[in-house]
């Protein structure tokens with residue numbers, strides 16, 4: 001699924017209109033996206049006052065992965081920080097990005113207020129959150145196979161059209177726009193393309209199950225995959241995200 005995820009990066013980065021001298025703060029970078037892609041594109045000229053990308057995350061262990069993947073990228077640096085209490089001065093960054101991070105923050109309004117505080121006037125924040133579960137094949141299929149997992153609801157916290165926009169307007173941003181982004185890929189049903197999503201998004205539910213329960217879930221996933229496989233032998237996997245772009 002790296003390919004559709006990378007294609008979601010493109011509109012997110014395009015919305016930021018990054019200039020070579022900008023400082024981009026990437027929040028909830030996890031294993032490093034979109035920070036690493038943005039920093040590679042920045043390519044600061046040696047010795048000049050080049051731009052930089054600050055990859056940040058609440059969990060230092062996540063940033064360890066980002067450090068490995070981003071080794072040698074000159075414009076990239078790292079910051080372990082909670083996005084509701086950023087250790088940065090007011091109006092100190094030109095751009096903010098956040099890919100699939102905001103919905104995990106209980107005080108999302110507090111996080112958006114922090115974005116507004118550290119962004120300079122005229123700056124841009126661009127975020128991606130998941131759209132509705134029905135438009136996200138992997139989450140839908142796996143949730144059904146597990147019989148409905150309550151914790152999954154957090155992923156779709158901003159799935160309703162307009163929810164993100166309201167949050168940013170309430171925080172004092174001047175203009176906001178919200179766009180639906182949809183991507184599709186064809187997966188090979190013979191391969192466990194669903195396993196990374198199962199392991200990442202469904203960990204608490206799996207931990208509550210016995211070994212037999214987990215085996216039964218895998219059987220149900222195999223049955224659902226077979227049912228959704230088309231005549232060409234591939235299974236279409238759709239992603240639906242919401243892109244929020246806010247100007248200060």
Ligand SMILES: C[S@@+](CC[C@H](N)C(=O)[O-])C[C@H]1O[C@@H](n2cnc3c(N)ncnc32)[C@H](O)[C@@H]1O
Nearest residue numbers: 028029030033057058059062082083099101104
């Ligand atoms: C699904 S990952 C997204 C990673 C990456 N941006 C991507 O798109 O691949 C969500 C990340 O949000 C981080 N996170 C959760 N709460 C946070 C907070 N309060 N402040 C900063 N990061 C947070 C988690 O540690 C995790 O790395």
